[in-house]
Amino acid sequence: MDPLADVYSGESDSPLSKLAAMPSSPEFDVVVETRHAQARMIAEEDWPTWFQRWATMVDLPPSPLGAYELSLTLTDDREIAELNGTYRQMDRPTDVLSFAALEDATPLAPELLETEPLYLGDIIISLDTAQRQADAAGHSLAWETVWLASHGFLHLLGWDHPDEEQLTAMLAKQDDLLQVIGWVSADRQG
Known part of the structure; x- marks a missing residue:
């Protein structure tokens, strides 16, 4: 008899059976808010697929459902400057802000984890600033926006760049993503 037969049949409560029942790649629900005329340069349905693929390349916090959620807001300089002033005490626009939901040590309610995707946080991108950066670098706004989304995603997962070494590692990971x-x-020209 196959010692793993109960695992394959789904009749076991062993850790192996739970692992076998988990999806091979995590599911991602991305709530996209577009508050800028150019925000539709990338189809909204592309974002969840991209975040799902990125998730296979990073260490995600465990989610019992194997499902995750985040929000992505594509906005303008006015709104991001307001947020930057409120949360970072910098009264000027920036390209991307990330607000990680799992930063504090507040424990998550177990019943929520069993029924809801794990919420990673919010990524806000200023398309005005992204356009200026794209123009200066000689590539497309779409490329710059995806680059900034990958940067924000890594920040949600705890990546940071307080020094040159960590910045280099983060930028290399963004290239991989x-x-x-x-x-x-x-594709920067595209």
């Missing part, structure tokens, strides 16, 4: 969704350096 963009490659896995088919956006490479040559």
Whole structure:
């Protein structure tokens, strides 16, 4: 008799059976809010697929459902400057802000974890600033926006860049994330 037969049949409560029942890649629900005329340059339905692929390349906090959620807001300089002033005491626009939901040590309610996706946080991108950066670098607004989304995603997961070494590591990881969704350096012109 196969010692793993109960695992394959789903009749076991062993850790192996629970692992076998989990989806091979995590599910991602991305709530996209568009508050800028140029926000539709990328189809909203692309974002969940991209975050799902990125999730396979990073260490995610455990989610009993294997499901995650985050919000992505594509906005303008006025709104992001307001948020930057409120939360970072910097009264000017920036390109991307990330608000990680799991930063504090507040325990999550177990009953929520069993029924809801794990909420990672919010990414806010100023398309005005992104456009200026894209123009200065000579690539497309779409490429810059995806780059900034990958940067924000890593911040939600605890990545930071207080020094040159960590910045280099983070930028290299962003390159990897963009490659896995088919956006490479040559696409910067697209």
